[in-house]
Amino acid sequence: MPEIAVKVDNVSMKYTLMSGRINSLKDLFIQALNRKITYEEFSALTNVSFDIAKGEVFGIVGLNGAGKSTLLKIVAGILKPTTGNVVRNGSLVPLIELGGGFNGELTGVENIYLNGMLLGYSKKFIKEKIDEIIEFAELDKFINTPLKNYSSGMKARLGFSIATLVKPDILIVDEVLSVGDHKFKEKSEQKMKSMMGSGTTVLFVSHSIEQMKNMCDRVLWLEHGLVKELGPATEVCDKYKLN
Template identity: 75%
Template sequence: MSIAIRVEHVSMKYRIIGGKVNSLKEFFVNSVKRQITYEEFEALHDINFNVKKGEVFGIVGLNGAGKSTLLKIVAGVIKPTSGSIERNGSLVPLLELGGGFNGELSGLENIFLNALYLGYSKKFIQQKVDEIIEFSELEKFINTPLKNYSSGMKARLGFSIATLVKPEILIVDEVLSVGDHRFKEKSEAKMKSLMSSGTTVLFVSHSIEQMKNMCNRVLWLDQGKVKEIGSAVEVCEKYQSK
């Protein structure tokens, strides 16, 4: 089976300010005096894994383990300090739903704005706009400025746009937790439909049962390092026992 995603020797380091700085003024004064010190923080260290085409590959780990950073690197949102990423196929990242929205525009206007940002043509969006609105269940609010939407409403609209077409690679970060219980079930069913049709999925969720049910294999990240890669049930059970 061919490879959809190849991650080789990926590391990510950040510089953080050392010591305590109490104000912006103090920061600038210390900068001029060259009294600012920096410490190096390694969010990811030498990460290696492959995801096969059509596979659902999960990532588990505690908060701060580096899961979201890794997804952003694979999606091409940020560049790693070192290492390489290979992606074979069209990719849609579901990382920060509605990240390209404009609060002053209506929900309808934001559908066109966000869909164009994802690379859909205006003609294609016009053909699919009713489908997006229906799936999001926001018919009554679609002409309301987005600044008046709740975070759940924004996430529902973002999910409905991002899953409009079947990508070859889908990167998912906690988006199945959006909306109320009924919409969660609806979005999970949509995800399963994409998965069953051959879409390759890289998946992060805090729900271990979800990971067991939906993933073929799972990577366990611990403090930015790969602790284990294996079958979803086996790795998830080890993670739970830990």
């Protein structure tokens, strides 16, 4: 039996949605007074279960709104499921919202320290690795400029460079390989492959089905928050393309 890195057990996620058209706080207040606000329950995920073996590259496919990002955030510990449990064995780095902890008023260098420390790196470790981060992100000319002047691609490159600085036991990747220009996409994909080849367990979402087929061992197909299929990457991806 292979060692389990991630176990998702009967996970469901429900949200309460407010119905009706509300354009301002005033509208909300008036409708609340008149008891015209109604609520409905939306199920983003329903009874999702799977295991990921240590060192496995595990993909998730599905249309927009299928529940992919919600599931990744639950596995990463960013969201708490309504019901069910997730067990993670080892250190985890989520490449989900790159630069989510950045501050636009601070420079690139200052944000490296801020984001790195949020990921659990020590100040000493970041100082030792800062040149490596800047070089990989290709931002040496802009690194002392406030982040509010960066493009979204520049921020994503910096976030990717910080997050992949160390080799975690578990890496969660959500569309990260689509950031930046063609050259950086190739470089970030090579970085990902080297991490995969060194035993890191990867949970991976991409809109590129060919990328999923090439990089994943197994793939989970989500549809309307339900598991439609789970199996070998090529088999599930081919069925998904025909859907």
